[in-house]
Amino acid sequence: MNNNKSMQNITNLFSFENASNQLEYFIKNKASQYAKMRNFDLGSLEKNFVSGLSPAITRRIISEDYVVHKILKSFSFSSVEKYIQEICWRTYWKGYLEYRPQIWEDYLYDVEKFEFKKKSSDYAKAISGETTIDCYNDWCHELIQNNYLHNHTRMWFASIWIYTLNLPWQLGAEFFMNHLHDADPASNTLSWRWVAGLHTRNKQYFASAENIKKFTENKYYPKGQVEYNSVQFLKWKSYNPIDLNIKKFHDTEKIKYLLVHENNLSNENLPHSDFLFIQKESIKTIKRASQVNDFIDKALKSFEQDVNKANYKEIVLFNFNDLDNIKKYLDSNETESIYSPYPSVGYVNDAMKDIEKNKGFKFEFINSEWDRLFWPHAKNGFFKLKKQIKTIIKDLNQHSFNF
Numbered sequence: 001m002n003n004n005k006s007m008q009n010i011t012n013l014f015s016f017e018n019a020s021n022q023l024e025y026f027i028k029n030k031a032s033q034y035a036k037m038r039n040f041d042l043g044s045l046e047k048n049f050v051s052g053l054s055p056a057i058t059r060r061i062i063s064e065d066y067v068v069h070k071i072l073k074s075f076s077f078s079s080v081e082k083y084i085q086e087i088c089w090r091t092y093w094k095g096y097l098e099y100r101p102q103i104w105e106d107y108l109y110d111v112e113k114f115e116f117k118k119k120s121s122d123y124a125k126a127i128s129g130e131t132t133i134d135c136y137n138d139w140c141h142e143l144i145q146n147n148y149l150h151n152h153t154r155m156w157f158a159s160i161w162i163y164t165l166n167l168p169w170q171l172g173a174e175f176f177m178n179h180l181h182d183a184d185p186a187s188n189t190l191s192w193r194w195v196a197g198l199h200t201r202n203k204q205y206f207a208s209a210e211n212i213k214k215f216t217e218n219k220y221y222p223k224g225q226v227e228y229n230s231v232q233f234l235k236w237k238s239y240n241p242i243d244l245n246i247k248k249f250h251d252t253e254k255i256k257y258l259l260v261h262e263n264n265l266s267n268e269n270l271p272h273s274d275f276l277f278i279q280k281e282s283i284k285t286i287k288r289a290s291q292v293n294d295f296i297d298k299a300l301k302s303f304e305q306d307v308n309k310a311n312y313k314e315i316v317l318f319n320f321n322d323l324d325n326i327k328k329y330l331d332s333n334e335t336e337s338i339y340s341p342y343p344s345v346g347y348v349n350d351a352m353k354d355i356e357k358n359k360g361f362k363f364e365f366i367n368s369e370w371d372r373l374f375w376p377h378a379k380n381g382f383f384k385l386k387k388q389i390k391t392i393i394k395d396l397n398q399h400s401f402n403f
């Protein structure tokens with residue numbers, strides 16, 4: 001295996017092969033120090049001790065199950081528990097949003113509502129990295145250039161955006177959604193809400209100059225720049241969980257049509273179908289930076305190249321704004337459902353709901369076993385899900401790992 005440091009590269013993660021190489025590199029070189037070092041942002045992915053896999057995990061170019069399975073081949077559960085817990089934070093956020101889709105609706109509504117704020121010079125400075133806070137400006141440029149930020153830096157960034165620059169959290173979340181390669185409606189919206197004090201009642205997250213100094217190893221010390229006086233809590237809104245019915249998918253089910261979209265590009269466990277419809281290009285109605293669209297386009301292409309063509313009667317490329325390619329393959333009475341990996345609450349789900357409503361398509365969504373087993377525990381706090389991690393992973397793998 002190549003031990004070259006450039007093995008960790010965000011822009012390369014569009015293919016399963018590159019993502020699994022990066023995972024192997026992480027396992028070999030960094031995983032053992034993850035728990036101790038993961039909160040340090042030492043200035044680059046090469047220097048840091050995180051995996052940098054989020055762009056691939058977000059689009060399921062590589063699945064959570066695969067990542068955990070691989071890491072447990074090299075380590076005991078207890079020695080990589082922290083890493084597995086972080087993977088499960090993503091699962092928790094996703095499940096939590098499934099129970100409360102109204103949070104996503106409200107976020108979209110609020111982004112529109114705050115459109116007028118975008119005309120202010122404060123907003124212009126905040127999104128171009130021209131504020132008076134040096135570290136913030138550097139992170140802003142880093143986000144725009146690299147389409148990635150370290151987790152701790154995202155927390156500092158969001159805190160400064162909300163409490164120092166006094167801008168609405170929704171516009172900060174939108175700015176992240178536009179620029180991150182790993183942009184995820186659940187992890188992003190809910191993390192911003194958490195910093196803003198809207199996830200756990202009476203709990204806000206404040207970045208401090210001392211904390212930034214410690215975890216950047218003295219690179220930044222914004223003393224006097226990120227201080228807060230008395231900060232008001234934002235208006236609290238309770239969201240009651242809806243009922244979720246996550247069906248188990250039996251791979252004996254006969255599928256005629258299967259549709260693959262940008263939110264689930266895993267070739268692992270792809271059910272068999274007669275016809276395979278593959279999204280051709282990133283959905284252009286979603287507002288995002290051109291590098292992010294390019295990344296998604298490459299990921300879609302890579303998925304298409306990796307598919308075993310011999311398994312299908314026909315493989316058809318389509319775009320969400322032009323479904324004619326698909327239509328001609330559907331039964332004339334259109335009674336047959338189109339199966340598809342569940343895109344989860346967010347833009348792609350909205351686009352598919354729109355197609356069902358306006359084009360008369362009928363989708364049958366398939367949940368991964370990972371989500372099906374974890375999401376029932378994501379109804380309230382993370383702690384409940386955390387307690388289930390070991391049991392569920394044992395069930396999923398059915399191998400005797402060194403637990």
Ligand SMILES: Cc1cc2nc3c(=O)[nH]c(=O)nc-3n(C[C@H](O)[C@H](O)[C@H](O)COP(=O)(O)OP(=O)(O)OC[C@H]3O[C@@H](n4cnc5c(N)ncnc54)[C@H](O)[C@@H]3O)c2cc1C
Nearest residue numbers: 050051052053054086087090151154182183184187188191
């Ligand atoms: C304000 C804010 C916005 C965020 N927006 C996103 C987003 O849009 N998409 C996204 O995937 N993550 C988001 N995160 C979570 C986290 O910052 C990233 O997942 C993480 O930095 C990705 O880097 P990594 O792959 O090196 O993580 P590692 O530390 O190597 O972790 C491995 C994997 O676990 C998951 N993970 C790790 N930390 C978290 C976390 N705190 N919350 C959820 N999942 C986690 C990711 O899938 C990650 O790839 C956000 C966090 C904050 C504070």
